[in-house]
Amino acid sequence: MPLTLVLEQLLNGVQFGVMLFLMAAGLTLVFGIMNLVNLAHGSLYMMGAYLTVAAVQWSGNYLAGVALGLFATLLLGMLVEVVALRTLYERDHLDQVLATFGLILFFNELAAIFWGRAALDLPRPDWLQGHIELFAASRYPLYRAVVIGVGLAVAAALWYVVTRTRLGMLVRAGASNRSMIAALGVNIRLLYTFVFGIGAALAGLAGVMAGPIYAVQPGMGELILIQVFVVIVIGGIGSIRGAFAGALIVGVVDTLGRAFLKPLLGTVLSPTAAEAAGPALASMLIYLLMAVVLALRPEGLFPSRGGQ
Amino acid sequence: MTRARIAFWTVLVTLLVLLPPAAAALQQPFYLDLVRKAMIFAIAAASLNLILGYGGLVSFGHAAYLGIGGYAVGVLAFYGTTSGWLQWGVAIGASALVALAIGAVSIRTSGIYFIMITLAFTQMLYYLGISIEEYGGDDGMRIKTRSDFSGLIDLGDPVAFYYLALVLMLACLFLVHRIANSRFGMVLRAAKSNEPRSRGIGYSPYAYRLVAFVIAGAMCGLAGAMFANHTAYITPEFMHWTRSGEIMFMVILGGIASTAGPLLGALVLLVVETLLAGWTEHWQAILGPLLVLSVLFFRRGLAGMIPGSRDG
Numbered sequence: 001m002p003l004t005l006v007l008e009q010l011l012n013g014v015q016f017g018v019m020l021f022l023m024a025a026g027l028t029l030v031f032g033i034m035n036l037v038n039l040a041h042g043s044l045y046m047m048g049a050y051l052t053v054a055a056v057q058w059s060g061n062y063l064a065g066v067a068l069g070l071f072a073t074l075l076l077g078m079l080v081e082v083v084a085l086r087t088l089y090e091r092d093h094l095d096q097v098l099a100t101f102g103l104i105l106f107f108n109e110l111a112a113i114f115w116g117r118a119a120l121d122l123p124r125p126d127w128l129q130g131h132i133e134l135f136a137a138s139r140y141p142l143y144r145a146v147v148i149g150v151g152l153a154v155a156a157a158l159w160y161v162v163t164r165t166r167l168g169m170l171v172r173a174g175a176s177n178r179s180m181i182a183a184l185g186v187n188i189r190l191l192y193t194f195v196f197g198i199g200a201a202l203a204g205l206a207g208v209m210a211g212p213i214y215a216v217q218p219g220m221g222e223l224i225l226i227q228v229f230v231v232i233v234i235g236g237i238g239s240i241r242g243a244f245a246g247a248l249i250v251g252v253v254d255t256l257g258r259a260f261l262k263p264l265l266g267t268v269l270s271p272t273a274a275e276a277a278g279p280a281l282a283s284m285l286i287y288l289l290m291a292v293v294l295a296l297r298p299e300g301l302f303p304s305r306g307g308q
Numbered sequence: 309m310t311r312a313r314i315a316f317w318t319v320l321v322t323l324l325v326l327l328p329p330a331a332a333a334l335q336q337p338f339y340l341d342l343v344r345k346a347m348i349f350a351i352a353a354a355s356l357n358l359i360l361g362y363g364g365l366v367s368f369g370h371a372a373y374l375g376i377g378g379y380a381v382g383v384l385a386f387y388g389t390t391s392g393w394l395q396w397g398v399a400i401g402a403s404a405l406v407a408l409a410i411g412a413v414s415i416r417t418s419g420i421y422f423i424m425i426t427l428a429f430t431q432m433l434y435y436l437g438i439s440i441e442e443y444g445g446d447d448g449m450r451i452k453t454r455s456d457f458s459g460l461i462d463l464g465d466p467v468a469f470y471y472l473a474l475v476l477m478l479a480c481l482f483l484v485h486r487i488a489n490s491r492f493g494m495v496l497r498a499a500k501s502n503e504p505r506s507r508g509i510g511y512s513p514y515a516y517r518l519v520a521f522v523i524a525g526a527m528c529g530l531a532g533a534m535f536a537n538h539t540a541y542i543t544p545e546f547m548h549w550t551r552s553g554e555i556m557f558m559v560i561l562g563g564i565a566s567t568a569g570p571l572l573g574a575l576v577l578l579v580v581e582t583l584l585a586g587w588t589e590h591w592q593a594i595l596g597p598l599l600v601l602s603v604l605f606f607r608r609g610l611a612g613m614i615p616g617s618r619d620g
Contacts, residue, residue, distance in 0.1 A: 037420055084600055093420055094366050098560055099603040101553045106596030113590050226431055226549065229424045237420060280439035287432040291413055294425055298417045 004138035009259040010252065015144045017251025018151025022206035023228040024235070024243035025158055026199025032238025033175040034192055036085060037093050039100040041203055041228070042221025043107035044080075048073040048204020049216045050111055053122050062125040066208055070201050077200020081193050089192075104222065111218040122211030147209045154202065155244055162240060171195060175238070227254070230290045236300030245301060250286050257285040316614050320568070324474055328467045337466065342582060344470045346574045347477040348534045353558040353570030354477075354484045355527035360556070361565035362488045363520050364500030365415070368423045369430030370555050372410070373403040373525045375437060375547030377532020382542035383443060385451050392455030392463070399533035400526045406433075407525025411518045430547055437544030448543025455537055463537050473534060477571065480527055485567045487523065496520055497565075561602060563609025572610040 027041045052069025059065045084103060088096050124143050131139035162168035173181045174188055182188045207220075214220065231250045235242025262278030269277065293301065324343070331340045352374055359365040380399035389395065410429045414422055438446050454463040463469045487493050498506040499513035506513060536542050545551070554577070562573025580598070584591035 031420070037423065084604075087604055093423060094360070094556075094560070095603050097366070097368060097423060098553070098557055099600045101550075101557070102596040102599030102603070104596070105592040105599065109590045109593035109596065113593065222549070226427065230428060233421060233424045233428075276439075276441070280436055283435040283439060284432045287428040290428050291425065294417055294421060295413050298421060300421075 004134075006260075007134065007138065008140060009255055011140055011148070012144065012259075013252030013255035014248065015148050015151075015251070016255055017248040018148055018155070019206045019210060020224070020228055020231050020251050021151060021155060021244055021247035022202045022209075023224060024231045024247050025155075025240060026202045027228055028232045028235070028238055028240060028243045029171075029195060030199050031232070033171060033195060034089050036089055037096045037100070038085065039097060039225065040080065040103035040107065041199070042223075042225030043104050044073060044077055044200040044221070045203040045207040045210075045224060046111060046216075046218070046221035047076055047107060047207075048201070049122065049207035049211050049220065050115055050120070051076070051204070052208045053115075053120055053211065053216060056122070069208060070204050073204030073207075074197045074201040077203075078193050078197040080200075081196040085196070086189070086192075107221075108218045115218075117218055119215035119217040122208070122216055124212040143212060147213075150205075150209065154205070158240060227286065230286050232300075234290055234293050234300060236302040239300075239302045242300055242302030250289070253289060254282075254286050257282040261285070313614070316568070320571075321478070328470055332467075340466055340470055342578060343575070344466070344473050345535075345538055346578045347470075347473045347571070348531050348538055349555065349558060349574040349578065350477050350571040351480045351531040351534070352528045352555050353562065353574050354480050355524040355531070356555050357559045357562075357565065357570050358484050358487060358527075359517075359520050359524045360559055361569070362493060362500065363496045363517055365517060365521065366423050366556075367414075367426045367521075367524075367552075368549070368556065369410070369426035369428075369552050370524075370528055371547045371549070371551035372430040372433050373407060373528035374532040374535060374551065374555075375433060375542075375544065376403045376406055377529035377534075378536035378542045378546045379437065379443070379532075380529070381455060381533045381536040382449055382451050385453060385455075386443065386449065390453045390456045392457040395455050396530065396533045399529045401529075403529025403532065404522050404526035407522045408518070411521035411525070415514060415517045415521060427549060427552070430549060430552060434544050434547040434549070437547060444543070446544065448541055448545070451536060451540045451542065454540060455533070469537070476530070476534070480530070481567055481571060483527075487520075488565070488567075492516065492519070557599060561606075561609055563611025566609065566611035566614075568614065569609055569611040576610060 023041065023045060026044075027038060030036050030038050030041075048069060051072045052066055055068040055072065056062055056065030059068060080103065084099065088099055128143045128146060130142045132142050132145055134140050162171060170181065170186055170191055174186070174191060178188060206224075207216075210220075210224070227250060231246040232243055233246075234249060235244070235246025258279075261282045262274055265274035265278050265281070268274075324347075327343055328340055331337055352370065355373075356367065356370045359367055377399035380402050381395045384390075384395045384398060410426065414425045414429070417425055437443075443449050457463075461468050461472055463472070488497070495506065495511050495513070495516045499511065499516065503513060532546065535546065558573035558577050559570055560573070561577055562569030562571065581591065581595060584594050588594070
């Protein structure tokens with residue numbers, strides 16, 4: 001197979017990976033710090049996309065709409081945290097899974113009530129159309145390249161905030177000993193609400209960027225949510241570093257598997273067998289990967305240093 | 309068994325036995341269908357209750373066995389094998405084997421990892437179901453003839469199928485009850501409440517948990533075979549992860565680690581779903597918050613309201 005095709009699919013994998021990372025970062029932060037399993041994270045991804053579509057249509061300006069939509073998602077996340085999730089921190093994982101499962105049903109239906117069940121289109125602006133030149137006369141869509149750039153920038157910013165700023169220090173302190181930091185006079189509940197809001201906004205950003213590539217529709221969050229679970233389990237729950245590594249691994253493995261598994265199998269098996277087994281195996285690949293990782297390293301590749 | 313519990317079970321079983329004639333008299337066959345579905349799901353929920361309620365294994369992929377049981381019936385029927393003995397036997401056996409494989413890997417992990425790895429395995433099976441075009445892929449497949457039990461019972465007859473489901477469900481509830489109160493069940497429950505201590509007195513929980521996991525998978529496979537006959541249709545949706553969540557919610561709603569809980573949870577959840585769906589198209593927008601509220605404030609479940617449940 002031609003090298004440019006491999007390269008293009010590799011870039012697509014990285015692009016998918018950084019989107020997964022934006023989701024995984026929020027989810028893993030919330031789990032690592034508040035010990036909360038939040039299935040509704042996918043709903044925030046979906047609501048981010050919908051709110052941004054609405055904001056772009058309302059303001060008529062892409063960038064302003066995105067900023068507005070993400071701010072609304074941040075507020076929505078904080079609202080959800082205060083109303084529903086705050087009481088769940090002390091509960092066991094089973095209660096958390098079920099309650100946030102209820103939230104998913106609610107948000108999916110809410111989106112269907114306001115925007116209908118049909119897929120919406122989030123048009124990308126003119127200045128994000130077109131291609132960029134890679135080497136050897138191959139071209140890559142500008143939009144996807146921008147997604148990669150934004151994702152990497154957010155990852156770097158997140159790393160800086162968590163490891164180098166006072167806010168990040170508070171967050172890490174809250175993760176390792178909640179009552180101690182509360183006793184030192186930090187408003188830990190407010191901090192949690194804020195962190196949750198940031199996680200929601202990151203999920204929303206992933207939703208916005210996914211909009212033009214995939215479809216904006218009710219239920220879009222669950223599809224990616226389960227893949228994000230795979231990411232954070234592979235990476236090690238609670239670790240941002242792990243989420244980043246896991247996201248890139250899953251993104252690249254999934255994309256390459258879908259692109260090349262069928263032709264590869266075709267060289268070994270009969271064409272009809274490859275036709276049947278290729279897509280099935282490709283969609284199961286990341287789950288197999290996760291099972292292998294967990295069987296070898298039950299704590300994931302980068303176990304969180306935070307404690308517990 | 310206290311007198312209150314005997315009274316509760318007598319009333320419950322009498323009501324279930326009397327439902328078909330009552331539904332026929334009122335010309336409401338719909339209720340027969342609904343309660344039969346609830347009883348099938350009660351079997352699935354009872355099997356999950358064994359590992360989740362008594363064993364503390366929060367499996368978020370229990371719908372997998374519903375799907376395997378369903379596909380065992382559907383695929384065998386597709387190739388012209390309609391013997392119910394064989395179909396249901398394969399359903400139970402295949403579910404047990406898959407549960408053995410999934411359990412062997414998953415039970416090595418715990419907590420959140422266990423939740424996610426069971427979910428991931430079920431997703432794998434779900435995508436497998438979607439990608440096999442021969443058996444309908446995404447759209448699923450009709451089952452032309454229901455399972456045939458050498459002419460002993462005709463599953464095409466709604467009333468006969470109803471009573472079969474009732475008997476099997478009661479048997480499964482009883483079985484889970486007996487397992488939970490056996491020596492084996494005691495070890496399982498001990499490992500849930502204090503793992504280091506149960507290790508300390510010489511029990512390694514892994515094997516006990518794995519066996520319970522396999523029993524639960526096999527029992528849920530039976531529910532899957534019945535559900536395929538109930539709908540006369542199989543689709544990958546049997547294994548959809550929201551289905552796992554639903555079964556899990558039935559267990560919690562009914563009352564975790566209680567004998568009658570799975571039945572009560574399945575009945576109430578399906579009835580509430582049906583009522584809401586009849587009322588508005590957007591019933592999930594109401595069911596979702598109800599679910600959240602019941603998790604937050606209704607912690608002992610429906611079985612907690614049965615008289616005498618505290619000493620059971």
